[in-house]
Amino acid sequence: MTLLEVNDLTVKFYTQDGVVTAVDNLSYQIESGEKFGVVGESGAGKSVTALSLMRLIDSPGQIESGEILFKGEDLLEMSEEEVRNIRGNEIAMIFQDAQTALNPVYTVGEQIAEAIRHHLGHDEAEARERTIQLLDRVGIPEAETRFSDYPHEFSGGMQQRAVIAMALSCDPDLLLCDEPTTALDVTIEAQILEELEELADDFDTAIQLITHDLGVVAEVCDRVMVMYGGKPVEKAPVEELYYDPKHPYTVGLMSSIPRVGDDRDRLQTIPGTMPDLVELPPGCSFHPRCPYAEESCTRKEPPLLDPETGEEAAGTANEHAAACLEYSGELQGGLDYSVEINDSQGEPTAVNPEGDRND
């Protein structure tokens, strides 16, 4: 069943430097219980998309148009009170920085219990019991004792686990995670991602996981949307994206995934930077950074197409869709990159644009 359907969402910020189109006519869907990744560099519009789902876009920002259907109801048409009931209850959000989500003057346990009392109407004893169960479930040892600890008595990883417990306390249908492990060290990150994945399955909660790291998406997600300049450039089931990426931007992102034990320098980034969102380049907004760009790319904005058939594709369910003129047959030189499968480590793939290898 489709849980979330975003149709033609456009969000703009009216800044002194001009009008920033942070999200541009964006459409995507998330099924119940699905783990959906949103990937792209800084400024791609990932956080603004998530904040729109919570109706948390403030001035100078504005949701200009579109629909956000959650269980068939348009969040953009709801009253403030109706949205408040959904927020934290049916849709919960976890941010990168656990410290901002936890109030330093209350114990961790009290904060979670308070959320449970508020949203689920439990009495104090029930809320306390559920909190301890949740703390235990997210991997906090000696949960009963730690209930009474203040946030500063928790390590960074433990704080983020507590935030996950708080987000799950009301058994939401959709959990928005915005770079939830970026601030943590790699070992803790891996543990928490694994936990998050398991919890989502146990609670039958769908996840929209925002990250700039395709490795994180590979770990957790079923399906992925790659964003560039406020738009999706590729959508695919996660394995297909890894083994058979179709958009040059995705290929660039994959080349920059570092791999443990890999002696080649994979820490290369895609040359250039995200364009100015006040004045996007004409045609394909990735063309100034694309190694395959031709004259036509500077003129025509590529639609999302099924790379196999060249037909229009929304990239829902198992569809693979990419926005590149290659798939409308308008790129004369074609795309020329190779996909390496790194069998020894059982990891998905390394992808290198031709001529960009360091071996």
Ligand SMILES: Nc1ncnc2c1ncn2[C@@H]1O[C@H](COP(=O)(O)OP(=O)(O)OP(=O)(O)O)[C@@H](O)[C@H]1O
């Ligand atoms: N409060 C704001 N005022 C003005 N512009 C904003 C504001 N918030 C976001 N933007 C604009 O929206 C664009 C998209 O921002 P967003 O935070 O969604 O990017 P992102 O992909 O989540 O990047 P990051 O990984 O850095 O969070 C930004 O480049 C910025 O220009």
